[in-house]
Amino acid sequence: MSDNRTTNLIIPWGSLPDEILTNIFVFLPIKSIIICTSVSKAWKSLIKNPTFISTHLHHSLNKNQNLLFFRLRSQNQKEFYALHNEDDADFTQHARFDYPFHASDLVPHNKKCIVVGSCNGLLFLSNFFHAAPNNGFCLWNPCVGKLLKLPSPNVTYATHGAFRGSSGFGFDPKTKDYKVVSVVTLLENFDLEKTRPQVEIYTLSTGQWRMLRTGLAPICVLLQNGPQTFINGALHWVAFRDSDNYFHNFVLIFDLGDEVFHEILLPEFPDFFGASDSIQRALGFRRNGEVMLQLDGGRLISLDLETGEFKDLRIMGYKKTIVDYYVESLVLLDKSANSKDTY
Numbered sequence: 001m002s003d004n005r006t007t008n009l010i011i012p013w014g015s016l017p018d019e020i021l022t023n024i025f026v027f028l029p030i031k032s033i034i035i036c037t038s039v040s041k042a043w044k045s046l047i048k049n050p051t052f053i054s055t056h057l058h059h060s061l062n063k064n065q066n067l068l069f070f071r072l073r074s075q076n077q078k079e080f081y082a083l084h085n086e087d088d089a090d091f092t093q094h095a096r097f098d099y100p101f102h103a104s105d106l107v108p109h110n111k112k113c114i115v116v117g118s119c120n121g122l123l124f125l126s127n128f129f130h131a132a133p134n135n136g137f138c139l140w141n142p143c144v145g146k147l148l149k150l151p152s153p154n155v156t157y158a159t160h161g162a163f164r165g166s167s168g169f170g171f172d173p174k175t176k177d178y179k180v181v182s183v184v185t186l187l188e189n190f191d192l193e194k195t196r197p198q199v200e201i202y203t204l205s206t207g208q209w210r211m212l213r214t215g216l217a218p219i220c221v222l223l224q225n226g227p228q229t230f231i232n233g234a235l236h237w238v239a240f241r242d243s244d245n246y247f248h249n250f251v252l253i254f255d256l257g258d259e260v261f262h263e264i265l266l267p268e269f270p271d272f273f274g275a276s277d278s279i280q281r282a283l284g285f286r287r288n289g290e291v292m293l294q295l296d297g298g299r300l301i302s303l304d305l306e307t308g309e310f311k312d313l314r315i316m317g318y319k320k321t322i323v324d325y326y327v328e329s330l331v332l333l334d335k336s337a338n339s340k341d342t343y
Helices: 018-025 030-036 041-047 050-061 108-112 271-275
Strands: 067-073 079-085 093-098 114-119 122-126 137-141 146-149 163-172 177-186 198-203 208-211 228-231 234-242 247-255 260-264 279-285 291-295 299-303 310-316 322-326
Touching (some): 030 041, 079 310, 114 228, 122 163, 137 177
Antiparallel strands (some): 067 079, 067 322, 137 146, 163 177, 198 208, 228 234, 234 247, 247 260, 291 299
């Protein structure tokens, strides 16, 4: 007589192969993954491994969860950050983060730190203005609560005096590393027709700054703390130079892989930009091709360039509002933060 009884096999979690655990973890919400690091040393080691962090990022990028990052101000003028799901018909808010510095962390120049860009779930904060005694740069992953304060670059107001400049942040696809770029023009003995900016590069893997070879940067000036855009492995700024007593504006591009500069002309704006006095500025493009605009008074709209139809995003912007693509990631989880976690 055959035995029809079923034997229940219980496999301890601790004995599961790393491949199976990885396939489980990548589908969990980030806060649940963080909690899993406290379950055992083996899980913590697996989750904080750079290979898993890279695998999780690749999975997040392929989820097609289209999030837009907004830097905004509340009614009491406090800066905050919001993620909105642009695939949602109501453009609902996915998450909200407060300013990352605690009161005990604030020193006078840090009060001016603002988010100027994002890449792979990391937000780049800068207080890049010419009177700062030490230029403050930070990388922040609000999803994992890590804030990494970067060392001061070699060129600061304290070391070289007043300057004009800007900074940028992105991912080098060649070395698989994150880079911060500081581009400054010293105002001492400044000559608009001869002076080249000084360029420094910080790499996350080394934790150090290094100077770019003199002469690689073209003769030009970047807008002071002007906006930057990272796309296709390169940083983009608006720059200008004096040409035949005429200020010529163009887009300055820095390739993070080859570490060389390029230039392109500014695009021609459609006629309706000049025809409407209510449009204050363009903020960026949505994945569906619509352009996001800020109107006088701060209201944000999304405009279809082909039909001319617009949609009220029901978000109020301000003078320094920025919009960027965002993906939730675990980048920085394996790094030792040099400030208190923000969870």
